[in-house]
Amino acid sequence: MKKAPPPERALKFLRWFCRDDYLEEIEGNLIEIFEDQYAASPHRAGWKFTWNVMLHFRPVFIKSYKTQWSLNSSNSDMLKNYLLIGWRNMLKNKLVSAVNLAGLSMGFTAAIFIALYVTGELNFDRYHTAADRIYRITKTVQTDQGERHMARAAARIAPAAVENLPAVQQAVRIAVFGRLTAGYGTFRDYEPMIAVDSNFFQVFDCRFIAGDPEIALDEPHSVVLTERLAEKYFGDEPPLGKILFTNWFEATVTGVIGDFPSNSHLDPPMLFSLSTMNTISGEFKNYMENDWASSRFSTYLLLEEEARPETVATQINDLSRKHLPADHQQVSYSLQPLKDIHFYSGDLESDYNAHKGQMAYVYIFSAIGFLILFIAFINYINLSTAGGMKRLKEIGLRKTIGAGRNQLVFQFMGESMVMVILTLVLAMAMIYLLMPAFNTLSGKNLQPDLTGGTALLIILVTGLLSAVLAGGYPAFYLSRLKPSLILKNTSGLHGKNPAGQLLLVVQFSIAIVMIAATIVINRQMNFIRNKDLGYNRNQLVTVDINSQPMRQQYEGVKASFLGIPGVEKVTTSTRVPGEWKNLHSATVIHENSPAELHYVAADEDYLPTYEITLLEGRNFSHAAADSLKILINQEAVKVLGLKDPVGQFLEISGFMREELEKPVLVEVIGVIRDLHFQSVREKIMPLMVSYYLNPFYPIDYYTLRIDTRDLPETLAAIRGVTQQFDPENPLEYHFLDEKFEELYSNDTKRSDLFGLAAILGIFIACIGLFGLTKIMVEKSVKEIGIRKVLGAGVLNITWLISGKFLRLIGIAFLIGTPVAWWVTRGWISGFAYHTPVTLDMLLMAGFIVLVISILTVSIQTIHAAKANPVQSLRDE
Amino acid sequence: MKEISLGEFGELVLLTVAALHDEAYGVSILENMEEKQGKKVNISAIHVTLKRLEDKGLVKSRFGGITSERGGRRKKFYMITAYGKKALDYQYALRTGLYHQIPKISFG
Structure with a gap:
């Protein structure tokens, strides 16, 4: 009878570790046991054999290190x-x-x-399980000014896609409604109001800490909180089932999810069920059922495994065209892969994207x-x-x-x-x-x-x-x-190592380029910070208008603010500079040529409070008669081609590129200086300032010019005023200069990182140089000694050693500077207004590197040159 | 005699080796012990113990002939040495001595 072989791998393992003098006995015994058991159950016998082998893997039986490895002892x-x-x-x-x-x-x-x-x-965004199959719908609209791309779609697109297209597995809409006041107990704060379809969690991966993802957002008035918000509002209490107060409605907490990771373009702090909006606004419900035209909903599709996104996009366009009136703007939809959202959303408007x-x-x-x-x-x-x-x-x-x-x-x-x-x-x-x-x-x-x-x-x-x-x-x-x-x-000093010299040159060229870039970046950041913006942004506090009482009782609020001792001037406006919300824009027609102007409405104290210079004409007067009068900036004068602008009439034909039913005629009463409303990265846009008493946009901010002597008290008084007029909502204020600084926070972070990298680069290069000098000096101790005996001075010897390195660094400077110039010019031209890259910045970089390296080298060389030659020569 | 440290398991293995006389090798020791004790014993424990007993000089070993059994591996037979026998005697004397000291009280 042929014997069944024991498990091969276990046997191999046994033979590998087991001492040779024990191996035969152990192997024999194990095999015998195996063979005995094999008849009863081959499978179990195999397992038992492996198990027994494992049990023998203990020090007694293992080959000693010596016997195992020193067979080839010379190696x-x-x-x-x-x-x-x-x-x-x-x-x-x-x-x-x-x-x-x-x-x-x-x-x-x-x-x-x-x-x-x-x-x-x-x-x-790649952490979602279905990341490869998730697409966002983007919308392209043809306008007179060219194409506009938006990351939004109309309300009906999502449900229609799921119903009609077999390739679409799920469709989820995200609607962003500005902000609401949320609260629990006595605590209140502002949060973004973001509502999503109930299948949100079937498309995107969210870690549920409490609640059921399947049903969490099924009911109207449901809200799912992120961990961070759950703690913020409910502290240690379990939030599930609790009622979250908001100034629009009350919502039941139906789930708590982990915070969105930092590599997610979606970053909502809480998610309301979209159906909530249907129940609180009949108008919205109607909208949800009939809208084929708007651009309000970020829409994401989960496609089937084999679906082709291009085909789906075509089908969506067909669906959309069927429902849109023929004369409607030329609209087309396309699909953007989820993975592209982070990097390729630069030209998208209305992009709900936390981190572009x-x-x-x-x-x-x-x-x-x-x-x-x-x-x-x-x-x-x-x-x-x-x-x-x-x-x-x-x-x-x-x-x-x-x-x-x-x-x-x-x-x-x-x-x-x-x-x-x-x-x-x-x-x-x-x-x-x-x-x-x-x-x-x-x-x-x-x-x-x-x-x-x-x-x-x-x-x-x-x-x-x-x-x-x-x-x-x-x-x-x-x-x-x-x-x-x-x-x-x-000899140590004259040994040639050309590759080493080349490497040193390369190393220091890189260091010079990095230092130069850092200097240029810092200059530019300072340039931005100190650029004359056309107004004085210091000591300005903006107070957001978050409720009707604050808006409607304008006169009273303003008077009360002015009553505070630390407040010098008060104004109100629809938008403030450094604004993170969309700036409004108006289409203005002058002599049949339309132009797009940024639009702000403000009261007569806007110019004095912001210290904006009026160049021509007059400011608003405190009169309702000014409601159809406007101020424009210099850029607007240029864009509209106005000669002698004061007293001219212009026609406003629409707002935010949507046409008004009837154009409005407005009169230019003054011209103001150009001012930077946005980041200095952007060009100054033509701007019109209209009087706040107009039917187009309501006021959204108060701006207060304060003196900073007793800031806490002034702020407390400001809070008192807002609480008096609107006890429901907490005060929300910003210092304008800080807000402006935020516009550059990404640039600042990058320039900090870059600076750090440059310092690290030069540091590493210099400690390398330090080590190199040290070796060099040690090798030529005798030579230095002999030279000194023969009459060489300290300077002479220092130069002998240092000169070699410094020449190389000089070459590095010649190479690095032009490269630095070329590199930094590319970066800096991304800013509409920038400081020129001047030679002195580059020279400074070279100078810094040179000084640092001279210091590094001379520490060693001077020490060596000053040493008594007896020390180095006596032991030969 | 000089004290010999012999654990309970070691003593049992030594006894089994002695009892099986010329037929004591790994597997036979294992089977014998399992049969007598009525419980599972692991072969690796026996191998370890045999090595220790041999190191202490309580048993000696020799290889048997090659057969077609056991994948052609030779059996290694163990025999008790005189020293080992003495150790067993000593243990036996110690235990019986102690045993006889137990007062004749009824444990009923």
């Missing part, structure tokens, strides 16, 4: 010798080793951080990451090549007694591998420590998840690659040298 002795020599070398040159370690680990830290940032950007990203910055930061890593590598290459020069005797000896070149390469590569592993460990520790700081700086919420499989793999592969790259050159360079030359001992 392992060699390995041990390499490690020992490598280790001793590291200890012998503590400073250089430390420089190497610090430089490389900083380089790795920066590069890994940037990699985390970049992968975070690239993986935006720019591909350019991904490239820029990737480039910076590579450059920093490159600088660190160059450090390593130069230091180990130069350091290796000190080991020439060792290399020569090894070669003479028969070491092949391969062995030497292997030795040096191995050393760099050990080094890289050490630095990686250091870098990982630094990343864990610095992660919170980095998150604050970058405004991201990255998780230090380096233990995850892919992250670790990437880090290890990078490490391995860098060990080969950085260790490769010194290994090949040093191993190539001829032993006869080596043992003759060439």
